[in-house]
Amino acid sequence: MTVFTASPVSINFHGASIPTFNVAGIIRVAMKPICDSIGLEWHGQRQRIKRNPVLAKGAVMITAPSKGGLQKVLTLPLTKLNGWLFGVDAARVKPEVRDKLVEYQEECFEVLSNYWQKGQAVKPRTVTPDERAGLRAAVTMLTTKRGLMHSAAYSLVHHRFNVEHIDELTAEQLPEAVEYIHRMTLEGDYLEKQHQAALQLAIHYPMDQWPAINHQLRQDWENEVPTIYPNRRWVKARHLYGESSPSPTLQMLAQLKKEGVNVECCEAEVLAMRHHIGEFESLRHNLQRMLSHSSSMPVMLTS
Structure with a gap:
């Protein structure tokens, strides 16, 4: 999948901040924040994008700055947003998600499009000083x-x-x-x-919550060799960064933030750690590949 670097332009939609990007004249939308705002499970929606030939063709990873450092986000062209939105059947989602999904299906594309075409988001309407x-x-x-x-x-x-x-x-x-x-x-x-x-x-985050949201961790735990210690599992670097390994800590912080608690420094710390783990893993893979090419024997560097 192609990867670009760009700075986001965040657009307010009913209180949610949606990152958008202008890449080579094409307006792109970060998809995970929309899923999070609606209440849709991101891993399943990401897989749906990958399976759909039209959406997969338009999907692009963008490396964007954030409070915790550079983060990779999956984006779709704005012109494909409604195709994805209306592919989610409102009748089949949880009742607590349905109204928000319909709201996005009705208005989200128009709001984002108006911002880029007219310089402002027509919906939702912000209030005037007199109204405040x-x-x-x-x-x-x-x-x-x-x-x-x-x-x-x-x-x-x-x-x-x-x-x-x-x-x-x-x-x-x-x-x-x-x-x-x-x-x-x-x-x-x-x-x-x-x-x-x-x-x-x-707020409750028992241990079984982690593999429930972290697809990579769940997959590895199902096939791993048990540790010598009872009730302990292997946790590797690949379980701690990237879109396939969501963080329960970040989910908890998002829940606290939604309740009005300022968790800015905690969120920044976790994002920074996940970013640096990802950078280290990338360096490790590159080093392993270089050593393997220079040696007649395979080299395995573990983390």
Whole structure:
């Protein structure tokens, strides 16, 4: 598969940030963030793209900068996005995914296309300064009653809705943001304690979750030689990087971030480690190939 290097242009779609790229005049869309936003399992969708002759022909890997270093992302041409979207049968997905999938099928292509053709995303509509007056008033009330700085109060909104500024809030998010700040003002400490308790109960990542999401790990564990220690399994470098080996840690951090917890440095650390493991493995494979070519005997470097 062809690999390019490009910087992403992120477009807001109903609160989700979708990376897009202009590569040689062709607008491309990163597919995994769309799957994650909809709630679709990425490994299965990636395999579906590979199996479809039209989608597979248009698929290109792009190396793009991220907080954790350079990351490879699978992209499709924007013109093929609807072909992929409508290939997912809304009647066969989980009920909690269905509405979001239909939303993407109805609007996503138009929003991304409008951005690149007209310089702006027509949908979803962001709110005007006048429409944000209610939110500003709610924030002022919160700072007065709770003794917070305005910057700290606005940070609550940023973290809760995963935006960097309130002008990124969509028309759908604005009333939710106002209600959220009002609840913080009225219920304050009690609300936060309840929120944290609910958060602790909702997040569970037992060991069987890892092979459930990591196809490479699951495949190797099914065929591995057992270790000499009970209840221990082999974990190799190839299980710790790349699209075929999703990280449960990153999934947990994404869940925490969705709940309004700032996990930026933790996410950056994990992404950096996965990037460097991938770079090391690439170097190891190249070194092994060079040594094998220069020797009459096969050389195996293990990690």
